Amino acid sequence: xxxxADVTQRTESSSTPGAEPALSPVRAYLLNCGxxxxxDRAFGILMLLCALSIFAIVLxxxxxxxxxxxxxxxxxxxxxxxxxxxxxxxxxxxxLPFIYGTVVSSILALIIAVPLAVGVAIFLTEMxxxxxxxxxxxxxxxxxxxxxxxxxxxxxxxxxxxxxxYVNPLLIKTLGWSGIFAGPNYGIGMFAAGVILSIMxxxxxxxxxREVMSAVPHAQREAVLALGATRWEMIRMGVLxxxxxxIVGAVILGLGxxxxxxxxxxxxxxxxxxxxxxxxxxxxxxxxxxxxxxSEASDELYLSALIEIGLALFIVTIIVxxxxxxxxxxxTRGAPVRGT
Amino acid sequence: MGVEIDVSDLNAWYGTNHTLQSISLKxxxxxATALIGPSGCGKSTFVRCLNRMHETNPIGxxxxxxxxxxxxxxxxxxxxxxxxxxxxxxxxxxxFPTMSIYDNVASGLRLNGFRNRKILDxxxxxxxxxxxxxxxxxxxxxKKSGASLSGGQQQRLCIARALAVDPEVxxxxxPASALDPxxxxxxxxxxxxxxxxxxxxxxxxxxxxxxxxxxxxxxxLNGKLVEFDATHKIFTNPTDKRTxxxxxxxxG
Amino acid sequence: xxxxxxxxxxxxxxxSNRFLRVVMxxxxxxxxxxxxxxxxxxxxAIFFYLxxxxxxxxxxxxxxxxxxxxxxxxxxxxxxxxxSGILLAIASLMGVPIGIAGGIYIAEYGRNKRLANMVRFxxxxxxxxxxxxxxxxIYTLIVVPQKHFSALAGGxxxxxxxxxxxxxxxxxxxxxxxxNVREAALGLGVPNWRAVLSITLRTASPGVITxxxxxxxRVAGETAPLLFTAFGNQFWSTSVNQPIAALPLQIxxxxxxxxxxxxxxxxxGALVLIVLIVVSVALVRxxxxxxxxxxxx
Numbered sequence: 001x002x003x004x005a006d007v008t009q010r011t012e013s014s015s016t017p018g019a020e021p022a023l024s025p026v027r028a029y030l031l032n033c034g035x036x037x038x039x040d041r042a043f044g045i046l047m048l049l050c051a052l053s054i055f056a057i058v059l060x061x062x063x064x065x066x067x068x069x070x071x072x073x074x075x076x077x078x079x080x081x082x083x084x085x086x087x088x089x090x091x092x093x094x095x096l097p098f099i100y101g102t103v104v105s106s107i108l109a110l111i112i113a114v115p116l117a118v119g120v121a122i123f124l125t126e127m128x129x130x131x132x133x134x135x136x137x138x139x140x141x142x143x144x145x146x147x148x149x150x151x152x153x154x155x156x157x158x159x160x161x162x163x164x165x166y167v168n169p170l171l172i173k174t175l176g177w178s179g180i181f182a183g184p185n186y187g188i189g190m191f192a193a194g195v196i197l198s199i200m201x202x203x204x205x206x207x208x209x210r211e212v213m214s215a216v217p218h219a220q221r222e223a224v225l226a227l228g229a230t231r232w233e234m235i236r237m238g239v240l241x242x243x244x245x246x247i248v249g250a251v252i253l254g255l256g257x258x259x260x261x262x263x264x265x266x267x268x269x270x271x272x273x274x275x276x277x278x279x280x281x282x283x284x285x286x287x288x289x290x291x292x293x294x295s296e297a298s299d300e301l302y303l304s305a306l307i308e309i310g311l312a313l314f315i316v317t318i319i320v321x322x323x324x325x326x327x328x329x330x331x332t333r334g335a336p337v338r339g340t
Numbered sequence: 341m342g343v344e345i346d347v348s349d350l351n352a353w354y355g356t357n358h359t360l361q362s363i364s365l366k367x368x369x370x371x372a373t374a375l376i377g378p379s380g381c382g383k384s385t386f387v388r389c390l391n392r393m394h395e396t397n398p399i400g401x402x403x404x405x406x407x408x409x410x411x412x413x414x415x416x417x418x419x420x421x422x423x424x425x426x427x428x429x430x431x432x433x434x435x436f437p438t439m440s441i442y443d444n445v446a447s448g449l450r451l452n453g454f455r456n457r458k459i460l461d462x463x464x465x466x467x468x469x470x471x472x473x474x475x476x477x478x479x480x481x482x483k484k485s486g487a488s489l490s491g492g493q494q495q496r497l498c499i500a501r502a503l504a505v506d507p508e509v510x511x512x513x514x515p516a517s518a519l520d521p522x523x524x525x526x527x528x529x530x531x532x533x534x535x536x537x538x539x540x541x542x543x544x545x546x547x548x549x550x551x552x553x554x555x556x557x558x559x560x561l562n563g564k565l566v567e568f569d570a571t572h573k574i575f576t577n578p579t580d581k582r583t584x585x586x587x588x589x590x591x592g
Numbered sequence: 593x594x595x596x597x598x599x600x601x602x603x604x605x606x607x608s609n610r611f612l613r614v615v616m617x618x619x620x621x622x623x624x625x626x627x628x629x630x631x632x633x634x635x636x637a638i639f640f641y642l643x644x645x646x647x648x649x650x651x652x653x654x655x656x657x658x659x660x661x662x663x664x665x666x667x668x669x670x671x672x673x674x675x676s677g678i679l680l681a682i683a684s685l686m687g688v689p690i691g692i693a694g695g696i697y698i699a700e701y702g703r704n705k706r707l708a709n710m711v712r713f714x715x716x717x718x719x720x721x722x723x724x725x726x727x728x729x730i731y732t733l734i735v736v737p738q739k740h741f742s743a744l745a746g747g748x749x750x751x752x753x754x755x756x757x758x759x760x761x762x763x764x765x766x767x768x769x770x771x772n773v774r775e776a777a778l779g780l781g782v783p784n785w786r787a788v789l790s791i792t793l794r795t796a797s798p799g800v801i802t803x804x805x806x807x808x809x810r811v812a813g814e815t816a817p818l819l820f821t822a823f824g825n826q827f828w829s830t831s832v833n834q835p836i837a838a839l840p841l842q843i844x845x846x847x848x849x850x851x852x853x854x855x856x857x858x859x860x861g862a863l864v865l866i867v868l869i870v871v872s873v874a875l876v877r878x879x880x881x882x883x884x885x886x887x888x889x
Contacts, residue, residue, distance in 0.1 A: 025459055026449065027506045030425075033452050035418040036783030043785035044701055050693030051702070051711050054759065057752050058714060061721070064729040119627025127624055136632060138877060143635055145869045147813025149840045150862045153847045154638055157855070199638075202631060230613050232620035253720070260722025262816040263844060287724050287816070294728075295820045310728045314721060321720035325713060396778055398703060424781030434772040438794050448780040451790055498776070505780060 061314060069308035071300055080308065086273040086289075088298070093305035095312070097273040101190065101285040102313075105265065106258035108194030108279070113202045114251055120202075121209035126235050137210075144203035152267035155196045160187040160268060163195065168280060182278045186270070191279040193269040197258045205254040208328060212246030213239050215332045242331075249327025256320040260313060262287040286313050342369040342539030343409030343508045345390060350404035352385050352394055359385045361563045363404075367556075372535040374550035374571065375543045377560035378591060383543045386560065387511050390541065391426040392419035408509060424452070427502030427538075431514040433494035435486030435501070441468075441477050444486040444497055448505040463504050471500035472530055492523025499530065510534065512542040516549070528553050547587065551575055559583045639866075646863025649856040658828055662851060669861050671828045675743070675837035676812060678830065679822060682747025683811055687754025688804050692793075694755065695762025695800075700788050712763070715756035726753055727817035735821060743829075743836040746822025750811040757810065761803025765796040802872075802879045809872035813865050815840040839865060 072080065076093065083094020120140075124133055164187030171181040171191075181191070216239050224238035240247070270282020271292060286309050297303040345367040352360035360382045367373045375383040388394040389402055392413060406413050413422045435444050443450070445464045454460065464481070468474040473496040477484065486497055495515060502510060512531070516524035531540060531553045544550050550557050551571060558568040559580075567574065567583045578584045585591060653668045660667035694711065702708025730749040735741055769792050777787035793800065815838075818824070823835040824845065839861050846858035 024506050025456075026454075026463055026504070029449075029454055030452060030505060030781070033421070033424065035416070036420050036785070037418040040418075040420075040784045043788075044697075047693050047697035047701060050690045051697035051708075051759070053690055053694060054711050054714050054718065054756055057755065058718060060733070060752075061725060061729040064732040065725070068728065068732045116627045116631050119624050120631050122620075123624040123628040127621060128628075136628075138873070139632070139636065139639075141877075142870060142873050143639070145810065145873055147815070147840055147865055147869075149813065149815045149844050149847075150642065150865060153843060153858055153862050154642060156847055158638075158641065199635070202635075206631075230617035232617040233613065235620070256720050260720070260724075262722060262724045263840075267844070267847060287722055290724055290728070291816060291819055294731075295823065307728055307732070310725050314725045317721050317725075318717055321717045322713075324720075325716050391779065393775065393779060396775070420781055420783050422781070423779060426781075428779035430772065430775065430779070432772055434770075434776040436773065436776065436791060436795070438797075447777075448782070451777070451780070451782040451786050501776075501780070 065307060065311040065314055069304050069311050071304035072308040073304075075301065076305075080305070081312070084273075084275060088293075088302050091299075091301050093301070095286070095305075095309050097275050098284050098286040098289050098309060099312075100275050101193075101269065101283040102259055102287070104279075105190055105193040105197055105269070105283070105285060106255055108191070109197035109201055109258045110251065110255060112194065112198035113205060113254060116198075117202050117205035117250075117254070118209055118247065120206045121213060122235060122240075124206075125210050125213045126231070126239070137207075140203045140207055144207065148200070148261060148263035149267075151196060151200055152264035155192065155264060155268045159196060160192055163187050163192055172280070179277045180279055183276075183281055185280060186282065188268050188270045188282060189280050190269065190283040193265045193283065193285070194279070196264050196268055197261055200261060200264060201254040201257050204257055205250050208250035208253060209243075209247050212243045212250060212328065212331050215246070216242045246328050246331030249324045249329075249331070252320060252327065253324035256317050256324055259320065260287060260317045262291050266291045286310075342371075342537065344369045344407075345509065345539060345541070346405075346407040347390075348405040348407075350386070350389060350402070350406060352382075352389055352403075353399075353401040354385075354397065355399040359563055360389070363565045365558060365565060365568045367539060367541060369539045370536055371556060372531055372540040372542060372554040374554035374557045375541065375560060376545065376547055376550050376557060376586070378586065379545070381560040382563040383560045384513050387513055387541055387543050390509070390511055391423050391428055393423075393428065395419065424448075424505055425507055426509045426511060427505065427507035429495070429498050429502055429510070429512045429515045432518050433491060433498050435489070435494050435497050437485065437487045439486055440482045441484055441486055441489075441497060442481040445500045445504050448501060464500075467500040467504040470503050470530075470534065471496045472526060472533075473497060473500055490523075492519050492526060495519060495523065495527060496530070499527075503534075507538065509539045509541070512540065514543050514545065517545065524549075547575070559586060561586070642859075642862060642866055645859045646866065649860040650863060651860075654857070654860050659826060659854075659857070662854075667853070667857070669837075669839065669842055669857055671825065672837040672839045672842040672861065673864070675822070675825065675829070676839040678743055678832070678836060679747045679750055679818070679838055680808060680812055682744065682832070683750035683754055684804075684808060686748065686751030687758060687807065687811075691755045691758025691804070691807070692762045692800060694759035695766060696788060696793065698759070699763045699766035700792065712760065715759050718756040719760075722816070723749075723753060723814050724816035724819070727819055727821055730817070731820050738833075740833070741821060741823035741835040743822055743832045743834065746818045746836065746838065747832075749817040749821045750814060753811050753814065753817065754804075754807045757807040758804055761806065762796075762800050765799030765803060766792060768799065769795045798879050802876045805872045806876055809869050812868055813840050815844050 072093065076083070080093065081095050081099065084096040085092050085094045086097060087093070124136060128136065164185055168181070168185045168187070172185065175181045220242055221234055221238040224234045229237065265285050266288040269285055269288055271284055271288065272282035273284045273289070276283070290306050290310055294303070294306050297306055348364050350360060350363040351358070363386060375386065377383050385394060390406060394400045394402055402414065408422070408426065436447060439447060442464055445467050446460050449460060449463065465474060468477065473493060476493065486494070489497060516527045519527070528549060531542065534540060542554065554571050556569065557571045557574045559566045559574065561582055567578060567580045569579070574583065575587060578587060655668060655673065656670050657668035658671045659669065698708040698711050702711070726749050730745050734745040734748060773795060774787065774792055777791040782791070818838050818841050822838055822841065824841045825835045825837040829836050843858045843861045846854040
């Protein structure tokens with residue numbers, strides 16, 4: 001074991017300012033500072049409480065929504081979600097037209113946006129020159145950040161006239177036989193809502209798909225290339241196949257965003273609570289009916305019905321978003337996701 | 341004014357990895373003690389146990405006794421007071437990037453609430469002189485940021501910062517390994533100057549460095565302390581065969 | 593997760609097959625480039641249309657005058673700008689400290705703990721909840737008991753939207769501070785709370801601040817939660833307990849109105865919002881690109 005070096009143990013100071021065996025002012029001060037364990041513990045608890053506020057917020061929303069919709073739940077029960085009559089005057093409320101509107105406009109948005117978003121993501125990740133990529137990525141981030149009401153403003157004055165004048169007549173002429181594009185061409189309506197939604201969710205789906213694709217290790221790409229694959233085959237087998245779970249997650253996230261989108265949809269959907277076959281007819285979404293009618297709801301039951309719709313929207317978007325996050329996390333391993 | 345460090349049956353774990361096994365030794369006051377050994381032998385972990393830095397790792401665990409002077413450092417709950425009495429210099433220089441040179445050196449005092457401007461000025465100057473950095477930076481103490489210095493200067497800044505709180509012990513974990521030979525020489529000179537005033541423990545993988553600066557040397561291998569003796573004896577006539585193998589370069 | 597390099601279908605050598613594969617490759621490239629152009633061109637067009645239309649509608653009066661009565665020309669959205677300012681001040685007062693503190697917790701105290709993971713996950717999910725739902729919750733919580741709309745209710749609604757965003761960005765930025773720097777503080781015997789605030793947070797502060805700016809810009813454009821909390825106000829108001837105007841809210845109302853003059857104001861307001869967005873996004877990218885921790889090893 002260790003031998004002892006020959007050392008006499010002295011502990012006097014000889015070098016501190018003041019030059020006496022007593023403690024220097026610095027050392028004296030620090031020895032008197034005391035333990036900070038109380039302050040440290042208090043600080044830790046304070047930080048913890050603030051972190052817990054996230055849960056408190058979710059609980060708060062849930063509690064307020066449930067208590068607000070109690071009246072409506074008691075009066076209508078489950079059939080509320082299947083009834084298609086929305087009659088505030090006679091106190092008869094059914095949420096089906098809004099559910100239909102929300103679902104159809106969102107699915108329409110996905111049909112338009114997903115292929116395009118994935119195409120953009122593939123281009124940006126695998127084919128784009130570096131200088132262009134930075135600009136396009138920045139632009140995509142910008143577009144994802146533009147407020148809903150601004151998209152709505154643009155939609156009213158640019159998109160709707162465009163649809164009414166050029167796109168809708170074309171659709172009526174070619175697909176009118178199916179009944180999906182038929183009837184008076186107002187411009188506003190389900191189709192317009194679907195289009196503006198697709199524009200709004202495209203940047204998110206694209207960004208997330210890009211992140212997920214970038215997370216696929218290069219080794220995967222190289223392995224496929226080494227077998228003599230073309231670039232497209234490399235993308236298909238080496239990247240998309242591995243990232244497909246995450247891409248599904250990105251799509252579901254886009255769906256979640258579309259389901260809850262309020263202002264732009266309210267401004268173009270037409271606000272008519274009717275279920276009609278034609279996509280060119282005015283429609284109504286869950287978020288829109290709340291936005292339009294909440295502050296004018298004249299009686300308790302009316303308000304309660306609207307809050308119940310809000311509750312349904314809350315629960316659905318939580319589930320959809322949670323599912324999306326789990327899928328994306330599975331591929332990117334829990335790294336924080338930017339910009340969404 | 342240094343103190344003796346008395347280590348008794350020290351064991352340390354990283355999770356389930358038993359990194360240090362039953363280490364016992366006495367580090368004498370006012371001398372420099374070097375700790376050598378191959379990579380992964382536990383010498384850095386040992387030094388981090390001396391100022392309770394090992395437990396900052398969420399899976400780090402320590403048992404045993406460490407006495408710094410009269411104090412059993414693991415007997416009390418809060419490590420903060422202990423760390424004020426023990427200075428540490430790390431392998432890679434880590435000045436605080438948002439602070440000036442002056443603020444860096446004064447940080448140990450300021451962040452503990454010390455306010456006396458005049459004494460702070462004196463302490464900063466004294467520490468920078470002890471660290472042989474004063475002449476190089478005295479003209480822009482408050483303007484230059486700590487991070488704008490060269491690597492060697494940054495490390496001397498970290499030494500000054502550690503000295504400013506007037507510790508009883510200075511722990512140095514491979515302080516010169518990230519530096520060029522000129523800076524290394526300067527740091528070794530520093531240690532030579534300081535060791536009569538403080539108890540210095542220096543971890544090094546450079547055996548010549550240990551021979552140059554330290555009176556005593558300890559050899560670690562696989563988490564055990566193999567031999568601890570006067571430096572000249574370790575390097576010329578070691579007792580244990582494993583020590584001899586390491587010294588002669590048979591491994592590590 | 594196992595990386596599934598399932599064996600690709602045999603790439604048969606054979607002239608016709610190879611030709612088909614090359615054609616597919618080119619088609620794929622065309623499709624990808626095509627969809628990018630199809631997407632980016634109109635989006636860029638939208639963006640510049642907004643800029644141009646907004647710029648032509650903007651004048652000095654926009655920033656200084658309140659709306660004129662219907663039918664009269666001129667007027668501005670000064671009250672909406674002020675109102676948004678007040679709402680955002682209340683929201684930030686609430687959202688920034690709590691958000692940063694939450695971020696500090698999950699970055700510094702909860703490294704591998706399950707609680708931290710749950711907070712992170714919940715914050716992400718909360719970010720995806722439609723903001724109108726927040727408005728409903730605050731309506732029943734504050735507006736109903738008080739029996740009137742108020743700037744306070746609107747500010748709180750926006751504030752709770754800021755918290756999850758700021759928590760996540762703060763965490764991200766704090767995690768970027770190297771362990772080295774934290775250990776230096778601890779090694780000096782600085783109390784943990786002091787080390788976190790004066791060293792770690794301070795080192796990460798450029799990033800944390802831009803994270804707050806991002807949250808700020810995001811809620812600045814939110815309309816839905818204000819519909820039945822702040823409610824809007826045609827007149828100049830600074831009271832926290834009264835309904836108050838807000839820029840996005842006013843844009844919404846004006847856009848749906850039949851008056852051209854109000855449409856002009858809506859475009860101008862939209863431009864102001866967009867400029868705010870562009871500045872924040874650009875700033876975030878600049879800070880992130882420059883490296884939050886200049887000089888830290």
